[in-house]
Amino acid sequence: MAAMTAPNKKPLLSMLDLVAVREGGTAAQAIEIAVTTARKAEALGFARYWLAEHHNMPGIASSATAVLVGHIAGATQHIRVGSGGVMLPNHAPLVVAEAFGTLASIYPGRIDLGLGRAPGTDGATMRALRRDRFETEADFPRDVAELQRLLGPVQPGQAIVAVPGAGTRVPIWLLGSSLFSAQLAAERGLPYAFASHFAPRLLHAALDLYRSLFRPSSVLDKPYAIVGVPLVAAPTDDEAQYLASSTYQRVLGILTGRRGLLPPPVQGYLERLGAQERQAIADFLAVAVIGGPQTVREGFAALAQATRADEFMLVSDVFDPPLRLRSLEIAAAARQAL
Template sequence: MTDSSAPRPALSMLDLVAVREGGTVADALQIALRTAQHAEQLGFARYWLAEHHNMAGIASSATAVLVGHIAAGTARIRVGSGGIMLPNHAPLVVAEAFGTLAELHPGRIDLGLGRAPGTDPATMRALRRNRVETEEDFPRDVAELQRLLAPAEPGQRLIAVPGAGTNVPIWLLGSSLFSAQLAAQQGLPYAFASHFAPRMLHQAIDLYRNLFRPSAAWPKPHVAIGVPLIAAPTDDEAEYLASSTYQRVLGILTGDRRRLLPPVENYAAQLQPQERAAIGDFLAMAVIGGPDTVRAGLQRLADATGADEFMLVSDVYDPALRLRSLDIAAQAHGMLWGERQRLGAGG
């Protein structure tokens, strides 16, 4: 049954900037910009880039640079990090980078922060040098970033220039309860990484909402959830296109990371049962199918989570079909909540 009182979640997008098999990094960066421009035309709320390092199939390692590139090539959509992996960076450097972006693109920059390394141990050591992270570091670094992006206080010795006074919105990202609790305590918006780690989604959202302390910028809790999405005119075609995502996920699970591969007919049928089960667990929040299936999937997620935003992740090998996937999702989203509004008005 459709709950006409449920909020209408905004549509946003998280881009890992996949390097496709047979393509180049330059191609991947151009595809990301075209996708962001298309998402803006569809009315998406924000477009985020994710920090990953030393991965052949992902071109978003210099995340702040990419945020600036995407923001410069668009006009209205918010652009940001989903996220900056804070343990890899000094808070002052992050504040200066995102403060610069905020001065270049006022009112359009988001700073999503994660506490995972976003890479393998060897690369983590290369990024952090001799730094050893403790559990207390992340909350302390978040607090320092909040101070650096706020207006400078009289007598403040460390000032981010640019950065101070830009008040770039900080989001906390996570796939466990740690960041959910910290976001609630600090009155910050929270994005759950259910596009790859959905197991604790409901527990984290409940914890965040129950513990949320209103802040000046965020008087109410605000939840975004990651949603793997592959849409096509038919369920069969969507399942075929999703085989690129299935191959990527299996590579992550087995340590065989590659570039984004072309789709394969009947790919899932060729896998071992345990491989299919592992991919299914990874993609438990995925919405894959034709327009009716997508519409039902978005409704199911909205009813189950009450999310304020769906952060779509769409790994389609053919860039044009990826844009079509977003078109179908936006249409299904608009039809679904248009129907909810009509039911609410008529009830």
């Protein structure tokens, strides 16, 4: 397999979908919206479409991540589809290798396996997922190595073989919001995605560490970094801010432990909040790009210069599905103008 080379050009665009269940909607409708959005992202030339594993959250319908990856891949033609990510402590590496090996066998050359080391849920749900398993985040490097072996060529005397999976070399990405996965990705020569769409504080430190410690590998000869970017775009800054109030409400719910369905936008939402709440939302969305076409272009340009990211992984929580698709169109045009 030829080594992947990081491009020296404007960042590619990709999409991360949590498959939000909207107020008044259902999980089935959320999945249908995800399919429509993936098709739009493909038509706009996006590089990949990822789905995130979360559990026991009423507003997120992406818990069965591998199932959704297959569903989205089957509904599209060529865009890469993957996990952003599979929360590895919740799963035995062999099960993950078999699932993604199966996907890679059905959709060759189109499947990504992004791995996270957090459970992606609360403690009680974590115990329900794992039953009698006692995996911790500290086991993550060992599990990543095991997955690399299971997805690689079968070795002489190998006792356990993933079927399907062995020899598929499904690309593994390490995801993180701290420095741990940045260092591990660098040491293993793997591509890296930073979760700045919800935890931007260590973004620059993580990218610097990843690049400075990077060791070329058989899959990647230079560092390759994705940066998560919350996006709400509209024809005007004012409309974008109005639509972004759905995101602001969702973020405040996360910060206060009151998660729910994705709410419709509310006029003047931020102005109703206290200064502390507004600051907390602003900190959460520190790398967000929200505005009209010119604002989006300027936001992308500033973020590209600050991070030197190879890709922007957009997260767009727009309540009205057609306006979400319009947001992606504006983003694609802004990227072209860089």
